[in-house]
Each structure stands twice: as structure tokens, then as C-alpha cells.
Amino acid sequence: DQQVKQNSPSLSVQEGRISILNCDYTNSMFDYFLWYKKYPAEGPTFLISISSIKDKNEDGRFTVFLNKSAKHLSLHIVPSQPGDSAVYFCAASGGNQGGKLIFGQGTELSVKP
Amino acid sequence: DAGVIQSPRHEVTEMGQEVTLRCKPISGHDYLFWYRQTMMRGLELLIYFNNNVPIDDSGMPEDRFSAKMPNASFSTLKIQPSEPRDSAVYFCASSFARNEQFFGPGTRLTVL
Numbered sequence: 001d002q003q004v005k006q007n008s009p010s011l012s013v014q015e016g017r018i019s020i021l022n023c024d025y026t027n028s029m030f031d032y033f034l035w036y037k038k039y040p041a042e043g044p045t046f047l048i049s050i051s052s053i054k055d056k057n058e059d060g061r062f063t064v065f066l067n068k069s070a071k072h073l074s075l076h077i078v079p080s081q082p083g084d085s086a087v088y089f090c091a092a093s094g095g096n097q098g099g100k101l102i103f104g105q106g107t108e109l110s111v112k113p
Numbered sequence: 114d115a116g117v118i119q120s121p122r123h124e125v126t127e128m129g130q131e132v133t134l135r136c137k138p139i140s141g142h143d144y145l146f147w148y149r150q151t152m153m154r155g156l157e158l159l160i161y162f163n164n165n166v167p168i169d170d171s172g173m174p175e176d177r178f179s180a181k182m183p184n185a186s187f188s189t190l191k192i193q194p195s196e197p198r199d200s201a202v203y204f205c206a207s208s209f210a211r212n213e214q215f216f217g218p219g220t221r222l223t224v225l
Contacts (some may be wrong), residue, residue, distance in 0.1 A: 041218075
């Protein structure tokens, strides 16, 4: 049973436009959500997070939105740059998960010049 | 800070051999995680430690897999005997409390 789902395996966006990556979760006990970025042959790197007491968190070009009623979060990248091309994972923690993060399957973003 | 250090970066071995992967977490972090990434299953948690104590090993696929953390600065993941289906990238990550995890560069394991 996949508790965190990223239904789009890939996304292609033109440079300068907005990239929107989506993530859905099923466990209502999750209280902390994160996005990681992964380049080939490297480990995932932390990008941005949001607590369940908020519905938006912004860091430069990156904004994460959380809709608790829909159990949905999204990552907006504005404007998108070719260097943003990577695989993006959403992750969630909380409830009975202890210190664990539950990861989605990832979405591969390609930003074309 | 050097970040999370993993060794080796690449390992090629034959079926039936023992494989040991190593991890040095970031100094001061009290959580350590071992993950495996495959095309089929994505990024899956194998086991994690808190203050050197294994907390949840429910992700360990079978008894051929074992992990230890003898002290706060070192952990190993051992596969004995290895099988071709164990081929994957293995990541170690560490964190302080329940904050964001920092990942190492990974070990690419190929079992022939």
C-alpha cells in the first residue's frame, strides 16, 4: 500500500515557465512533508518542507502548497531553469511512522532551454 | 562538514559473495537510515537507527540482509549471500531529531 504517490513519472517544461509537481498521500496522521531533488549518480538533497499547520511555504523560486482536506501537496518552481532538471521526490512523516520518511516514486522534471 | 560518507561508491560482486556497505553519518546526527533504490520499487527504507539502536527493520527484505551501528559515527549494511536481485543503489542518510534527512552519494551494487 503506497501511502505517498506521485502519479506523474515525468514532466517537461519550457525554461522560464512554471513547473508544478504534485503529490498525494493517504495517511491523515502525516504532519510533516518534504521535497527532495535528485541528480543522476547523487543522493537526494533536501529542497523544502512544510508542516501540517501551514498551507504554504516559500523559499526563493520554490513554493510548496499543502491541502490537508484533499491530502495533496504540490511544489511550484518559478521560473524554471535548465539546472532544475532532476527527479523530485515528495516525502511525508508523522503519526505512527516514528522517525521514518515515506517517499513517493518520484517525478522526473525536464526543463528545456 | 563532509556530509554523509558512503563506501564503496561502486561494488561489483558475484552471486553468493558477502557484500558490506559502509556509512559515516554527519557528526551530531542521532538518526541513521539505510535505503535502497530500484527502478521497480523506487526509494524504499530498509532500516533506521536512533542513537545507534535499530528502531524499525521492517523494510529489510530477508534474513540475508543485516545492519549494525556499533557507534555514532559508523554503520554497515551487510548482504550474505548476495543475489542478482539485490542489485540496486543503496543510500545512507542521517538526521538530527526528526528533521530533514541528509543523504550520502550512494553505493551502486551489481551482483552478477
